[in-house]
Amino acid sequence: MTIQELKVASDRIGVIIGKGGETRRSIEEKAQATISIDSGEGLVTIEGEDAIGVLRATEVIRALGRGFSPERAFRLFDDDDIILDLLDLSHVADTPQKMNRIRGRIIGRDGKARTQIENMTDTTISIYGKTVGIIGLPEPVITARKAIEMLVEGAEHGNVFSFLDRRKKEAKQDLISSYY
Incomplete structure (x- = not known):
């Protein structure tokens, strides 16, 4: 039996449960695991026989807790190769105003930078807290x-998109050269 516990913000518990418990049931089915949720503490417990299923469910719940739909x-x-990476911004912004400015730079006008x-x-990106x-x-x-x-x-958006464009071309080139 594999057991994982994680703490989730109380405002995200509803997302994990889903309408009529739908999301929770879906996770349980896909992971072959059982999920217990303590709404008061924000504690989510995942248990199951399949360790990989439990770990996958833990990552999905962590993603839901960090603002993903x-x-x-x-x-x-x-x-199995898809991963969740969390980038903590708390060390770069010591005031709520700075945090809002940084989140705004990542999101961009009308969400264009993130998109x-x-x-x-x-990839799929979520900015939460x-x-x-x-x-x-x-x-x-x-x-x-x-990026x-x-x-x-503080890099300019144009420079970041140029970097992404170069990386995309390099990846395509690597793919072509590994093929031949």
């Missing part, structure tokens, strides 16, 4: 994380 978090069930990073790296979550395959996640770190450090 169930549809986006469930990508973690689609492929562009997602599209150029084939003091964290940025990234879901995707390892290499693209590393690239998306680097977000560049924005956090």
